[in-house]
Amino acid sequence: MDNINNYMSLERGMCSFANDTCSPLSKDEYNNAMEFFKAFYNCDLHQFHSITKNAFAKMFGYKCDEETDTETCISEMIPYCKSASRIVKTIRLSMDIVQLLMSTFPKLKVIHLIRDPRGMLISRMRTIPALCIKRNDMGLPARAVCGRYDRDIKIGKSLEAKYPNRLKTVLYEQVVEKPFDTSLQIFKYLGLQPKSTFETWMNEHMANAEDKLKESDKRPDNRVQQFSTYRSNSSATMNAWRSKLRFDDVKNVDKECSHLYQYTGYMAVKSQLHLQNLNISLRRSNAMFP
Incomplete structure (x- = not known):
């Protein structure tokens, strides 16, 4: 398998993002991954x-x-x-390998970022063409995404109990909706203090994103804000899938991801109008993800 299109699981092997089929993980592949993290962590x-x-x-x-x-x-x-603090972002490790890393490095902290699978699938269709995700067959890739989420969340809950304050789960939508507050929570969790200029930097960053959105709105094929009052680029990105997926496609994803929705508060779509009306949120806040 081409590792660009796959993620690594200790129990299941090297698995495809597209359909979640897995092949045995070679000893060299496993050792190389562990050696990388060991070297990175130890500088x-x-x-x-x-x-x-x-x-x-x-x-x-x-x-x-x-x-x-x-x-x-x-x-x-x-x-x-x-x-300094060493930070690495990866989408290629399952939580069973994270579990091994946490036991190996006692001071390691983990942030598990979850995104609405409907938005994630659109992102993968755009950025990883080799996955060949077809719009008229969203069930299989949705099963792959949400099956992995279900397994990772189950392990994550056990890790939160075993290693208090070393694993934090955050929704992508929380970051978009409340970027400054969510960022401060992450800083606090990591035991870090943001610089005094952080709020100014974030405001400028969001303003630059706003300018890019205005430019993208001039394109004739841009339908993201057809029914929307949202104005920030991040919000438009978060909701872009709602103008790009058909209602039947979304129903297939909703069917495969019901367990994830119960945990996160993501909501199934009721109709085509419900799908495209961006004034209606498709996430219900709960105690874990306010």
Whole structure:
């Protein structure tokens, strides 16, 4: 399998994003993944692939003498790495491997980000064409997405009980709807303090996104805001699937993802008008995800 289109599970092997079929995970694939995380967590930057090492050197190059080579620069960067928080974002690990990482690294903290599967499927159709997700057959990819969610959530609940304050589940929609408040909650969970300029940076970031939205609205094929009063680019992105999926497609996804909806508060769509009216939220707040 091409690893670009797959994720890794300790129990199930290397699994396809498109249909959740899995093949056995080779010992080398497993060892390589674990060695990467071990090196990253311990700031053993010399162990990274040459391309990655060059990226580190460029990121921190201002702290290196211009005449030093990459290896020397990396050596100088290791103390900075060890004094900082190390953060990695991945969509390619199942929670059973996260469980192993948490037991291996006692100070590791995890944020499990969940997104409405209907929006996730549209994103994958756009960014990973090789998945060949067809609009008239959304049941199979929906089963793959929500089956994985169900398994990961089950393991996540056990990890939250076993490792208090080391795993936090966040909805993508929470980040979009309340970006500043949600960000502060994440900072607090990680034991970090945002810079004094953070709120200003976020406001400017959202304003820049607003400008990009205005430009995209000029395109003749843009129907995202047909029934909407939303104005932020992030909200438009969050709800874009509602103008791009047919009601029958959404019904297929809703059928496969009912367990996830019960946990997160996502709501099934009742009709085509219900689907396209962006003034009607399709997420019900609950105690876990207000």
